[in-house]
Amino acid sequence: DIVMTQSPDSLAVSLGERATINCKSSQSVLNRSNNKNYLGWYQQKPGQPPKLLIYWASTRESGVPDRFSGSGSGTDFTLTISSLQAEDVAVYYCQQYYSTPLTFGQGTKLEIK
Amino acid sequence: QVHLQESGPGLVKPSETLSLTCNVSGDSISGFYWSWIRQPPGKGLEWIGHVYYSGSTTYNPSLKSRVTISVDTSKNQFSLKLTSVTAADTAVYYCARSEQWLSWFDSWGQGTLVSVSS
Numbered sequence: 546d547i548v549m550t551q552s553p554d555s556l557a558v559s560l561g562e563r564a565t566i567n568c569k570s571s572q573s574v575l576n577r578s579n580n581k582n583y584l585g586w587y588q589q590k591p592g593q594p595p596k597l598l599i600y601w602a603s604t605r606e607s608g609v610p611d612r613f614s615g616s617g618s619g620t621d622f623t624l625t626i627s628s629l630q631a632e633d634v635a636v637y638y639c640q641q642y643y644s645t646p647l648t649f650g651q652g653t654k655l656e657i658k
Numbered sequence: 659q660v661h662l663q664e665s666g667p668g669l670v671k672p673s674e675t676l677s678l679t680c681n682v683s684g685d686s687i688s689g690f691y692w693s694w695i696r697q698p699p700g701k702g703l704e705w706i707g708h709v710y711y712s713g714s715t716t717y718n719p720s721l722k723s724r725v726t727i728s729v730d731t732s733k734n735q736f737s738l739k740l741t742s743v744t745a746a747d748t749a750v751y752y753c754a755r756s757e758q759w760l761s762w763f764d765s766w767g768q769g770t771l772v773s774v775s776s
Contacts, residue, residue, distance in 0.1 A: 546719075574701050576711065582762060585762035597763060600762040638703060640763075642756075642762055647693075647705040648705065649703040649704075
């Protein structure tokens with residue numbers, strides 16, 4: 546299984562400031578045949594299901610605000626929120642879909658400082 | 659816009675079988691992969707497995723011996739059976755959709771809490 550490890554486990558950021566969440570995979574999720582990283586990011590608010598934010602490591606899902614961006618390749622990835630808004634308080638998960646079983650990171654809880 | 663809705667008992671006794679159904683509306687079940695994902699209270703997400711509309715399945719090896727996922731295209735729904743449950747199977751169970759065998763999940767149900775207790 547590919548193990549996904551996120552850091553930090555929790556993060557407090559001031560409104561309007563940048564938030565950065567890291568995700569590391571135990572093996573590369575880059576498919577060299579198509580040069581795509583099989584990595585997605587989700588946002589989960591209390592009492593709600595996860596919501597897809599990013600796929601292919603850096604492609605924003607339709608309707609997701611452009612303050613959310615994804616970067617990285619191979620085994621190291623980052624989700625960045627450029628200017629934190631109150632509604633961004635949530636738990637964020639990365640997910641690899643390079644191989645089964647599909648696996649998620651343990652989650653990063655983002656709060657307002 | 660596709661809508662997924664889980665249904666089934668909220669309480670299951672230890673050693674019995676957990677059975678859930680996900681009803682898909684707003685789009686055909688054909689052409690997609692349909693997953694079950696669970697989340698123990700206060701914890702992270704675990705992929706259980708998925709079924710293609712054709713009926714082919716892939717399971718998480720950690721649960722494979724106890725899991726069956728099936729699809730009923732005539733009813734536009736798919737189902738989960740998990741046998742020999744224990745308290746460790748207590749979780750919110752989500753159904754979700756993917757476009758490919760190896761893919762992200764673009765639509766999710768609201769989730770249903772299943773508790774395992776006598």
